[in-house]
Amino acid sequence: AQTYRQSGTDYFAGPLSLQATTDAATCQQWDRHFVITRQEINAFRAAYQADPNNLNLGNYPNVASWPAINTTPGFDRFLAPFVDVNGDGDYTPAAGDYPDVLGDVAIWWVYNDKGNVHTETGAPSIGLEIQALAFAFSTTDQINNMTFYRYRIINRGTLSLTQAYMGVWVDADLGFFSDDYVGCDTARGLGFCYNGDNYDDPPTGYGSNPPAIGTDFFRGPRGDDGQLMKMTNFIYYENDFSVRGNPSNPIHFYNYMRSIWKDGSPMIANGGNAYGGSGPLTNYVYTGYPGGATQASACPFNPPAPGWDEASARNSPFDRRYLQSAGPFTLQPGAVDTIVIGVPWARDANAVYAAGGEGRIGSVCLLYQADDIAQALFDNNFQLVEGPDAPEMEIVELDRELILKWGYKNPLSNNYRENYIQRSPVFAAQGFRDPYYRFEGYLVYQLRDARVSVTDLQDPNKAALIAQCDIKNGVTTIVNREELNVPGQPQPLIVDKVMVSGKDEGLFYSLRVTEDKFAEGTDPRLVNYRRYYFMIVAYAYNGDTANKYVRFILGRNNVRAYEAVPHKVEFEKMGTVLASAYGDGIKISRVQGQGNGGNLLRLTREAEQQLFSPPYRANPVTYEAGAGPFTIKVVDPKLVKPYDYRLVVNVDTTVRDTITSPTGEPVYLVKEWDLYGRPSGSGQPYQLLYTSW
Known part of the structure; x- marks a missing residue:
């Protein structure tokens, strides 16, 4: 087990050999986190597709150094996940192979429990290797405030692990560390932390209406009956050394994952601190909606029934830690299990979802919604709405003139014949009447040079919008909204951003270009035998009245730079x-x-x-x-x-x-x-x- 190494260390960097061994050199070799971004992967793939024979791997260092293969004898060859483009079983970026990760940024690392003596728990080592992937998405909605973690757990030892539990230990320290409450929602499998009062104290606090944060087993271990498990236990403990405090020996750690206190007594649903007293045995503590029936009536996101919570137990806010776990299960020698955990965060800065201005309780309400959205994203295999594929562009090169024309030749494109429509799992989870994005139009850009990517299109120094067209359907200006959390500010800054100013005049499929938007001097006309670069993207729209944040999305796929050189045509074809x-x-x-x-x-x-x-x-x-x-x-x-x-x-x-x-x-x-x-x-x-x- 491991907390934050408050008193020792049980895990060590690196994989284990097939005989469950390791050494200091292996530990040192793997003592790092491997970071990769979706932007780098997309840029690498575009460059390989454009010209595989002139691919410069130096421009994509994290793709090139991705730890997909372990060449050390006696170890499993395969480590970090990758896409094997040429199917040869090796990781070869020069042949187009690239990391296979989720999110817009991902971090991969590997660790084990046999690298040294267990100084945290004092327990003997087991022989576990854990391959971890943390990832997050860059969006303008609630998903932007979530992180996700996938753990691939391998039993490299020779013994079967029976009556095993997988636990997530959380010391949220939500703003100011010593004024927190905790709770859980058993139906969602969600454990969470929120503020014990409505003002989070400085210097580290959030101020008024502080947020809430939670953890959820989206995929727990596989039980002995073959079914995937969710949260089976939820317990808290204090940052002290009481019977409900910090664990100090192996049985304490194990029992906490089974909802058993340090002295061996079970948790009691006694309406108080769950220790002693009268009441039924329970595996879950503080299962009621915080604040009682009045607060629950202000929450529209299917909250749990009011009942047992920290306030009703008359607890004083403190430095709370909580542990949620799933088990028991068996992990045979050589067996692999995969755990996926989501960490949503939410803040009701204006106390919209709370009675009496208690924004801290409204934050718990919004956390339920955020968790439902995160669950829907997991159920959709973490696939965000991709948006409509960009069309193929062809460029006709004439004398000081270029003709851009576009369309769809591939019937497998999601926007073939401009029929793109895609359901948003996030909108569906929020109960939108219309959770679908539909194709709306095209944007055509001139690029300053071939190095400009789709992420640079909003930079006027790198890209210039030269044409826009859209379906004639009454949709014109499309605005996306962002809420920016500014340190020191009690409320987020709301920013409405115009994503496109649609002309609503119908679609067209060609464009005559005679001027260079990046020309220097007084003559903007195209120059013969000079390279020019263009990009076209398709976009989609969702106009549901409940959608205040992401009405506009750009398509992510088939987007690339196109090169053209204007020239005199009389020298062509004799x-x-x-x-x-x-x-x-x-x-x-x-x-x-x-x-x-x-x-x-x-x-x-x-x-x-x-x-x-x-x-x-x-x-x-x-x-x-x-x-x-x-x-x-x-x-x-x-x-x-x-x-x-x-x-x-x-x-x-x-x-x-x-x-x-x-x-x-x-x-x-x-x-x-x-x-x-x-x-x-x-x-x-x-x-x-x-x-x-």
Whole structure:
């Protein structure tokens, strides 16, 4: 067992050999924490995907030094988790392998209980190796105030561990260390600490309406019946050496995990301190909602029933420690068990969820909500909403001009045909009527250089927004809210940040670029034979009225920098001559159908003459270039061929749009259409070139 080494040490750095041995050199070699960020992993993966032959591992030191493989003879080869891209069973970053971790920042380390004498408990060593992964997410909601811990526990010894318990020891020292209360929620499997009064004393305290913090077994050990266990015991003890105080020998540590006091007496649900007196035996202490029925009625997040808590027990706030455990279970020699623990934190700074201004109790209420969110995140395998995949971009290089065009070719993309929709487990846990994010639009950036990543897009010195488009659905400006905890301030600072100013004019899929947003001097025009870099991202929106914090999310996947070099085109393909330019329209002839598609129509002179001359009919009806019932324009002048095209619309698949015309009439969208083509003047049958369905 281990507290914070108040009186000794039971665990030591490094793995154990397959014979459960270690030495000082191994301990020294592994006496460190390995830190990795999602940003570094993503940058590494993007660089490898862009050019695997010129990958500079020096730019990704934590990926390169990730301790995935132990080459020491007699030890298990595999340590820190990794993605084996080439499937060769080794960790080879040069071949694209990278750490397999959770969160936006993660810390991995390994330790054992056989490196030396147990000076904390005085107990003999067991032969345990523990591989730990701590991780957290960078978000603008409650998840930002949580940390998570995954422990892979391996019995390297030769004996079966029977009647074993796994315990989490917590000395929260919540602000000022000597004014704390503790409690638990048995239904959630949550142990927690909160302030004993509504003012947390300086110099380390939070001031008025202090927060609460908790720990939860999301995945406990596997019991002998094969079922995963949650919290089976919750006990507190004081920072003293009384019968309810600090443990000092092996049986004290073991008994605390079984809800037994130092003198061997069991916990009693006596309404007081759980020691002695009359009442039933219990494995859990202080299970009621703090503050009684009045406070419970102010909490909307399914609190436990009021009853036994530290205030009702008339305890004085003190330097409390608590221990929550799960057991008993058996760990056979060579067996592996995995424990996952979450640590949520919450603060009701304005006493919204408490009666009588008792924000410290409201913080416990918010902690229940935070724990439910954390549990939902665990149930979703810690996968946050990814957002819509970015489309593939192609760039047409012309004389002092670039044409950016984008779309989705991969049917496995989560935004193929712009159908992205993803349920947020966090919103679902909060009871939102609409817990789904849906694709909303695109943002196109010019980057200063190839080193700029998606995390730099808000830095005007590194990225410039050159285009934005979104679905025409009434959604315009999207704002995310953050609450920043400022040291010394009694309440968090609320910041509303405009994430996108949507034009609400519909989507487009190409862009003509003629100016350099990072040009120096007075001439902003693109320069031939100079490298330019661009990035496109897709974003999604959730407009549920209960969502005050994260309405806008950027897609995380398929985001990369694209390079282009403008140049003269006449040197291509032994002399290229362009007969069109970006944006040029073409003449359209209507063979069948009616309507204008909401566009301004302009007939050719020949069509007008036919309509005003006997028999006053034109078939087909031909429109001037760019003035037909639907819009067609040249996007890539290099690909325009002398073809005749035929567009066939299936009118039986029209669907009513969510918007109306300016006159209030309904607008209908065509769901299915086909494009055919043949070389001009060839007389050949038309061939299918594209279908929308």
